[in-house]
Amino acid sequence: MTNQIDDQYDVITNHQGHYSIWPSGKEIPLGWHPSGISGSREDSLRYISEVWTSTHPSSLPDAMKSAGE
Template sequence: MNGEMQYRVVVNHEDQHSIWPQDRDNPPGWTDEGFRGSKDECLAHIAEVWTDITPRSVREALAHRQS
């Protein structure tokens, strides 16, 4: 590596995404999403895959109300 800090994309139970330093344990409640890279690469990945930022619990409540 070129010395640039490396990150990984993490996700929580609400399907919210964030980046986390690759060399640190995940924060409680967050799991690896599978993507790793530079900060800019991780943020670009999140922008591509996390298109609906509504938390999962809200989406499920809304879907339940509509059915």
């Protein structure tokens, strides 16, 4: 059994600008890419909370603009 304190996570992102964490060393799911940030679960989640200020997909503003035209 692993100690969660020692577990390391990678912060990953997708094409819509969403963030998640993923256990370091495990294959990242299709559609997600490493951000270059790694750390403990707590540190990784703290980083995400600081940089991910909008949970809306990055395509939403364009879709809303198109709908208004």
